[in-house]
Amino acid sequence: MSESIRATQGIHHAGLTVPDLRAAQRFFTEGLGFETVGEVPDYPAAFVSDGAVMITLWQAEDPERAAAFDRRNAIGLHHLALHVPDADGLDALHQRLLDRGDVAIEFPPEPLKGGPTRHMMCHVPGGIRVEFITPAHA
Numbered sequence: 001m002s003e004s005i006r007a008t009q010g011i012h013h014a015g016l017t018v019p020d021l022r023a024a025q026r027f028f029t030e031g032l033g034f035e036t037v038g039e040v041p042d043y044p045a046a047f048v049s050d051g052a053v054m055i056t057l058w059q060a061e062d063p064e065r066a067a068a069f070d071r072r073n074a075i076g077l078h079h080l081a082l083h084v085p086d087a088d089g090l091d092a093l094h095q096r097l098l099d100r101g102d103v104a105i106e107f108p109p110e111p112l113k114g115g116p117t118r119h120m121m122c123h124v125p126g127g128i129r130v131e132f133i134t135p136a137h138a
Contacts, residue, residue: 013047013054014080016128019063021046023102023125028055031100031124032082032093053082068127079121079129087118090134094120 018024021044028034028048037054038047044059060066071078084090090109097103106121106129116136124130 011053013056014077015056015058016077016080017058017060017066018126018128019060019066020126021057021059024057024128027100027102027124028057031097031103050082055080071129077128079131081119081131081133084132084134086137087134090118090120090132093132097122 016024025036025046025048029036032050034048034050034055036046037049039045046057048055048057067074069076084093087109094105094109098105102125104123106123109118109120111117112119112133117133118136119131119133121129121131
């Protein structure tokens with residue numbers, strides 16, 4: 001399909017089911033500086049945005065019985081990757097997440113496959129994998 005007739009224009013939002021809605025919401029708002037842009041208390045759900053992407057957080061109906069996602073054996077979201085503007089910002093974010101105490105760092109900032117792009121991976125409250133990536137600038 002040629003570029004002139006692409007059917008989509010980037011991601012509008014990602015929906016994540018979480019075991020603890022408020023903990024996940026705090027991670028995005030307090031940890032990453034997202035803004036809460038809406039809520040549906042009856043569902044329950046919260047909508048958070050960094051101004052470029054919106055993430056819908058849905059409370060699992062029965063978190064105790066919900067199966068944790070296994071990225072190697074389940075169909076679905078392997079991870080969510082969020083853009084970080086530069087390497088200094090990635091390093092600062094890594095430290096901020098370490099200081100929170102509710103985030104499991106899978107690996108700290110490192111070159112992606114030995115190249116100039118850097119990334120890190122963590123598991124946010126509830127276990128969802130999130131990658132933070134800063135592409136190399138030409």
